[in-house]
Amino acid sequence: MQSSRPIDIANFFITGINYKKTDACTRGQFSINFDQYENILKLAPFYDIDSLFILSTCNRTEVYGFAEDPGQLIDLLCSQTTGDRETFSHLAYLKKGQDAVEHLFNVAAGLDSQILGDYEIIGQLKQAVKFSKERGFMNCFSERLFNYVLQSSKTIKNSTALSDGTISASFTAVQYIKENIQTDLANKKVLVVGIGKIGRNTCKNLVDYLGAPHITVINRSVEKAIELAAELKLNYATLDELPAYVDASDIILVATNATDPIIMKAQLENKGDKLIIDLSIPYNVQSSARELENITLLNVDELSKLKDATLQKRVTEVPKAKEIIVKHMDDFMDWCRMRKNAPVLNSIKTTLNEIYIQHQLLVDTEGTTIHADRKIQMVVNDIASKMRDQNQRGCHYIEAINLFMANGQAIAV
Numbered sequence: 001m002q003s004s005r006p007i008d009i010a011n012f013f014i015t016g017i018n019y020k021k022t023d024a025c026t027r028g029q030f031s032i033n034f035d036q037y038e039n040i041l042k043l044a045p046f047y048d049i050d051s052l053f054i055l056s057t058c059n060r061t062e063v064y065g066f067a068e069d070p071g072q073l074i075d076l077l078c079s080q081t082t083g084d085r086e087t088f089s090h091l092a093y094l095k096k097g098q099d100a101v102e103h104l105f106n107v108a109a110g111l112d113s114q115i116l117g118d119y120e121i122i123g124q125l126k127q128a129v130k131f132s133k134e135r136g137f138m139n140c141f142s143e144r145l146f147n148y149v150l151q152s153s154k155t156i157k158n159s160t161a162l163s164d165g166t167i168s169a170s171f172t173a174v175q176y177i178k179e180n181i182q183t184d185l186a187n188k189k190v191l192v193v194g195i196g197k198i199g200r201n202t203c204k205n206l207v208d209y210l211g212a213p214h215i216t217v218i219n220r221s222v223e224k225a226i227e228l229a230a231e232l233k234l235n236y237a238t239l240d241e242l243p244a245y246v247d248a249s250d251i252i253l254v255a256t257n258a259t260d261p262i263i264m265k266a267q268l269e270n271k272g273d274k275l276i277i278d279l280s281i282p283y284n285v286q287s288s289a290r291e292l293e294n295i296t297l298l299n300v301d302e303l304s305k306l307k308d309a310t311l312q313k314r315v316t317e318v319p320k321a322k323e324i325i326v327k328h329m330d331d332f333m334d335w336c337r338m339r340k341n342a343p344v345l346n347s348i349k350t351t352l353n354e355i356y357i358q359h360q361l362l363v364d365t366e367g368t369t370i371h372a373d374r375k376i377q378m379v380v381n382d383i384a385s386k387m388r389d390q391n392q393r394g395c396h397y398i399e400a401i402n403l404f405m406a407n408g409q410a411i412a413v
Contacts, residue, residue, distance in 0.1 A: 011096075013094065024282075025282070032056045048068070064104065074089060188212065192215065199217075278297065
């Protein structure tokens with residue numbers, strides 16, 4: 001959907017909730033899957049919204065978009081969530097204009113992640129933006145902003161150690177298993193349910209860092225399970241076989257995006273000791289399962305509290321990352337200012353063309369013949385540079401005409 005209204009950075013908002021003020025259970029009420037995302041975009045015109053994208057991960061749900069009032073974005077989001085508007089508004093943060101832009105840069109860099117420097121967030125952002133763009137809800141401002149954000153994130157990744165080492169929710173889960181299951185780990189039966197990005201990374205980390213030989217993957221799409229199992233030399237099973245594999249497994253990692261729990265407390269009673277790590281938002285393992293003596297249940301919030309030397313090293317890289325963000329933000333804000341000046345520059349160009357409509361050529365002070373349109377563009381570029389670098393005010397038309405005529409003389413057509 002193409003925007004018909006003027007694009008002003010003052011109308012760019014981000015509103016959302018994250019791990020800083022909410023637990024995983026509350027975040028689950030406002031987590032959205034792709035079906036909900038689709039419905040939100042279909043409803044957006046009825047809320048007078050024509051440009052937005054939504055980032056929904058285990059640690060946050062954020063809406064970025066243009067609106068006359070941010071309440072429009074909140075109402076639109078909550079029209080499709082199990083959580084209500086009142087709860088969201090009470091817990092949410094809100095930023096607008098340049099502050100909203102800076103927030104997106106920080107999120108993409110991993111500076112705002114629950115695990116500092118978590119580079120998986122940029123992939124999730126790409127997916128969110130792509131989904132919105134394919135449906136016509138990314139205007140020129142949002143697209144240009146995201147391009148600068150990607151450049152910044154890439155520079156931070158390549159120029160700092162902010163994301164060095166292997167720290168992510170999936171790796172932390174595997175690290176926990178390695179440190180806490182020390183008896184006969186090689187013979188433990190491991191089940192991974194859900195092989196989206198987090199589930200896939202979890203499987204790879206299990207293979208790379210534990211070498212666990214008895215891993216089975218289950219996914220809603222069995223074709224994807226078969227593909228991953230072949231790639232990593234794992235076992236696979238169908239979703240119908242889930243109850244049997246839950247019974248038989250010693251370690252279960254859940255990374256699905258179901259709206260309700262898929263593993264219930266009753267399924268786990270008297271089924272032997274099990275470590276279950278729920279990487280899903282909302283929770284996909286019934287929380288009351290932790291009441292069972294034979295069950296150790298961890299969720300993403302509990303995992304994020306695990307610290308190590310790699311994470312401490314990342315902290316020292318934060319100032320470098322912020323310097324890179326400042327540079328890319330400045331470049332983007334320059335683009336915003338120039339875009340704001342575009343109507344004036346176009347008007348100047350039109351005026352100069354009208355003045356010189358009777359002539360096709362100019363002669364500069366050195367006697368070189370140049371085309372009028374080239375001369376006009378040179379003048380417009382000079383004015384644009386002054387507007388950007390010197391923030392000049394006043395009558396640009398008069399200066400443009402003087403510049404246009406100063407170094408050239410009209411000659412006969």
